[in-house]
Amino acid sequence: MIEVKNLKKTFRVHEKEPGLQGSIHSLFRRQWIKKEALRDVSLAVKPGEILGLLGANGAGKTTLVKVLAGIIYPDSGFVKVLGHVPWQRENQFRKQIALIMGQKAQLWWDLPAADCFLLLREIYQVPPLQYRKTLDFLSASLGVKDLLKIQIRRLSLGERMKMELIAALLHQPKVVFLDEPTIGLDFTSQRAIRDFLLQYREEHQAAMILTSHYMEDIESLCERIVIIRQGKFVYDGPLAQIADQCRQEKVISVTFSGENYEKNIPFLLEGKGSILSQSNEILKLRIPREQVPQVASHLLQNFPVIDLAISEDEIATIIESIFRGEERGEEK
Amino acid sequence: MRYLRLYLYFLRFSISRALEFRIDFFFRILMDFLYYSVNIALYKILFLHTPTLAGWTEAQAMVFVGAYLFVDALNMTIFSNNLWWFPIFVNRGDLDYYLVRPISSLFFLSLRDFAANSFVNLLMALAILSWALSQYPGTFTLSQLFLFFLLLLNGTFLYYILHMLFLIPVFWTHSTRGFDRIFHGVSQIMERPDGIFVGWSRKIVTTLLPFALIASFPTRSLFEAFSWDILIHIFFITTLFFMILLFLWGFALRFYSSASS
Numbered sequence: 001m002i003e004v005k006n007l008k009k010t011f012r013v014h015e016k017e018p019g020l021q022g023s024i025h026s027l028f029r030r031q032w033i034k035k036e037a038l039r040d041v042s043l044a045v046k047p048g049e050i051l052g053l054l055g056a057n058g059a060g061k062t063t064l065v066k067v068l069a070g071i072i073y074p075d076s077g078f079v080k081v082l083g084h085v086p087w088q089r090e091n092q093f094r095k096q097i098a099l100i101m102g103q104k105a106q107l108w109w110d111l112p113a114a115d116c117f118l119l120l121r122e123i124y125q126v127p128p129l130q131y132r133k134t135l136d137f138l139s140a141s142l143g144v145k146d147l148l149k150i151q152i153r154r155l156s157l158g159e160r161m162k163m164e165l166i167a168a169l170l171h172q173p174k175v176v177f178l179d180e181p182t183i184g185l186d187f188t189s190q191r192a193i194r195d196f197l198l199q200y201r202e203e204h205q206a207a208m209i210l211t212s213h214y215m216e217d218i219e220s221l222c223e224r225i226v227i228i229r230q231g232k233f234v235y236d237g238p239l240a241q242i243a244d245q246c247r248q249e250k251v252i253s254v255t256f257s258g259e260n261y262e263k264n265i266p267f268l269l270e271g272k273g274s275i276l277s278q279s280n281e282i283l284k285l286r287i288p289r290e291q292v293p294q295v296a297s298h299l300l301q302n303f304p305v306i307d308l309a310i311s312e313d314e315i316a317t318i319i320e321s322i323f324r325g326e327e328r329g330e331e332k
Numbered sequence: 333m334r335y336l337r338l339y340l341y342f343l344r345f346s347i348s349r350a351l352e353f354r355i356d357f358f359f360r361i362l363m364d365f366l367y368y369s370v371n372i373a374l375y376k377i378l379f380l381h382t383p384t385l386a387g388w389t390e391a392q393a394m395v396f397v398g399a400y401l402f403v404d405a406l407n408m409t410i411f412s413n414n415l416w417w418f419p420i421f422v423n424r425g426d427l428d429y430y431l432v433r434p435i436s437s438l439f440f441l442s443l444r445d446f447a448a449n450s451f452v453n454l455l456m457a458l459a460i461l462s463w464a465l466s467q468y469p470g471t472f473t474l475s476q477l478f479l480f481f482l483l484l485l486n487g488t489f490l491y492y493i494l495h496m497l498f499l500i501p502v503f504w505t506h507s508t509r510g511f512d513r514i515f516h517g518v519s520q521i522m523e524r525p526d527g528i529f530v531g532w533s534r535k536i537v538t539t540l541l542p543f544a545l546i547a548s549f550p551t552r553s554l555f556e557a558f559s560w561d562i563l564i565h566i567f568f569i570t571t572l573f574f575m576i577l578l579f580l581w582g583f584a585l586r587f588y589s590s591a592s593s
Contacts, residue, residue, distance in 0.1 A: 011589060066428070069432055070431065071428050071431045071590050072588060072589065072590050073586045089431065092434075094432055094434035097432065098432075099428070099432045104425075104426070106429040108349075115344075115345065118341065119338075119341045119345070122334070122338055122341055123338065123433050123434065123435050124433075124434060125334070
């Protein structure tokens, strides 16, 4: 359904020294730097699959989504979405996709949602009967049936986002791009939107690509994730595998009584794990599960330990460490 | 047909929105009333000093003033709000949602906002034009009037095309108002009778910057023997510039960087 091979995209941005002098300088001589937003990425998504796209700000998530939706042109590479080249923007292609951006509203601010939906019905040429049925279904399952006639700007953020979702799905797209759809929403709204997306996927076997900063979104929606760092995919595989990893390792936090312990750490670790963080008195170690008792007892015997706690890594922490590019065993 | 139905939606939305802002509504009428008065006064004063200007009598010049005010009002009503926002949209990355819809993005962006506020001004401009036509000593045939209005509609479209061509560089320069200002400077050519341009300048205002074709040539069609050459020239230039616009639009979108969220 979505196929991407060796996709590359660079942006040209100019750099400016701070201050007025820098501004004048850059007026005459511009320092252009190339920012590689996507470096040679490949990807395939099947119908009914929800792919989670994770990465720090500026890693290239949104750029990838925009190339796939046909908004921006790549430098090189092969892309087919539903058999179309996105940036050729054929109507047949655009009728089957939807784009939802949590940060950019698509609905007319001053109008009730119902009016906007009518316009969209005309744009996508949805047959009246199908339109009525879809709108009923969508507004009922998101619980916003009573709000359709209220001006968008008088709605709460969560309600507005639900309207945006309806607007995006009225034409029953086969491919849906969701760029941070739950940003800024409260917990209940986030959950309603997640449940709804799963329901939509069930019913239409739509492929979805989701970017989000909320781990909850990813954990409840995506079986597969791609982690992107500086324009490169550093992980593409099941979320479960990363979850397994956090069960295989534990975090030991030790508080020392102010003594200098640092020089003994290399000896302590000897290939048994890694240092997560370290300050004057507190040391955090990530240790393979089977080594935990050994390391813990070693610590207690040889150092003036005040406190020692053993905990599990959260998925979010692991993924974040992959964002930052820390070497972690078997990942590429 | 589908595009016509879409446009009716744009109309409906814009009107219901405009009625919410009453102060703006009346302010706009006052502004344009002043603008119209200044334009008429300008030519009235010129004719205190000379019996004819570039071959036109005062009565003829008044028809010309009515013609370009009408084109201006039409343009304000149909296009100008949209074109005002356009460079901002490009810079802010707000084109995204227009590009993913299965309709022409140029159509959507150029026409989505109908300035219902300016509609009253359009009526005022039409009244001025009717008055100018009625006080002209000669008479016009019905077909002459029909052609005149057809050419004015064409002129409005040509004005939009030229404006858009001046705005498209924003994809590269990211300067929101730079080229818009240049356009508003250059576009004043349309408010001058084409008779004052001779030699090279005449060639330019009828081909490269064809502002003379917007209101002046249509006005001329009322007073002179009908010539196929001129008519073909006007429609040829309009079509050519429209093709250039379509091509440039497609080309410029390749450089749209969609400022990231």
